[in-house]
Amino acid sequence: MRHLMSPMDFSVEELDTLMDLADDIQKDPAKYAHKCDGKILATCFYEPSTRTRLSFESAMLRLGGQVLGFATADSSSAAKGESVSDTIRIISSYADICAMRHPKEGAPMVAASKSWIPVINAGDGGHQHPTQTLTDLMTIRSLKGSLSDMTIGLCGDLKFGRTVHSLINALIRYRNVSFVFISPPELRIPDYIREDVLIRNGIKFKEVIKLDDVMPELDILYMTRVQRERFFNEEDYVRLKDFYILNKEKMTLAKKDMMVLHPLPRVNEISVEVDEDERAMYFKQVKYGMYIRMALILTLLELAD
Numbered sequence: 001m002r003h004l005m006s007p008m009d010f011s012v013e014e015l016d017t018l019m020d021l022a023d024d025i026q027k028d029p030a031k032y033a034h035k036c037d038g039k040i041l042a043t044c045f046y047e048p049s050t051r052t053r054l055s056f057e058s059a060m061l062r063l064g065g066q067v068l069g070f071a072t073a074d075s076s077s078a079a080k081g082e083s084v085s086d087t088i089r090i091i092s093s094y095a096d097i098c099a100m101r102h103p104k105e106g107a108p109m110v111a112a113s114k115s116w117i118p119v120i121n122a123g124d125g126g127h128q129h130p131t132q133t134l135t136d137l138m139t140i141r142s143l144k145g146s147l148s149d150m151t152i153g154l155c156g157d158l159k160f161g162r163t164v165h166s167l168i169n170a171l172i173r174y175r176n177v178s179f180v181f182i183s184p185p186e187l188r189i190p191d192y193i194r195e196d197v198l199i200r201n202g203i204k205f206k207e208v209i210k211l212d213d214v215m216p217e218l219d220i221l222y223m224t225r226v227q228r229e230r231f232f233n234e235e236d237y238v239r240l241k242d243f244y245i246l247n248k249e250k251m252t253l254a255k256k257d258m259m260v261l262h263p264l265p266r267v268n269e270i271s272v273e274v275d276e277d278e279r280a281m282y283f284k285q286v287k288y289g290m291y292i293r294m295a296l297i298l299t300l301l302e303l304a305d
């Protein structure tokens, strides 16, 4: 039995197969409409979510399966003090596969170690968010045609942003990918990513504070929200929350084919006027997220053929 805790759990070849399957599902959804008949997905969300939870649910429903679960910790027995280890043993009797989001780093991993069904990490604290990364990879591959030979700028909260951490881990495996990290000094990428992931693997990167200066070099700009819920005090959040605001004027500095991605939700970091720009891909990204989750569910349930 297989779980998904980090994007590294799949090899580059396996990721290709997964994305090919997602492509096929997108082309011919009817072929897959009953693949999960009689199967149940549990969504156990101890932290807020719109896209991730609903895209998992939509994915399972479109495969003919059914869903159950909870959307907040206080509506589950966690409020009574039940551990994730116990909860997953219970869920294992009710469902065939589980997507879990938790504010504590490593909680889905603990659940997976006690589970009798596949567990998918749907975001654990400031650590990883592998299915957002699958979404991002699928978006880039579909719209750019490849995951190699590009400069990707990651901008905003690079310290607490789990989507950023997972995406860096996944992208270093492709040829000639370099990074520009754009953040205020307080929100730089964590040391373990800089040392153990980037430097150790000889990846080209630089860290800057100003977005304007690097805009012309980027093939992709990945914007992120300042992660308010992970700050220790509100003052720091208020000081940093509007550090970057991507607007029309900044977009004039970018390449004609630069792509703007964002895992969403957006707060202020992308001005709504940018939505009209044909390089703004963040709403398209959402749809790819559903197809790749369909492919993932089929793969982990060993129904992909």
Ligand code: NCD
Pocket (backbone or CB within 6 Å): 051, 052, 123, 129, 132, 162, 163, 224, 225, 263, 264, 265
């Ligand atoms: C992201 C997350 O939960 O980490 N959202 C998502 O799943 N698309 C990004 C965020 O909350 O800022």
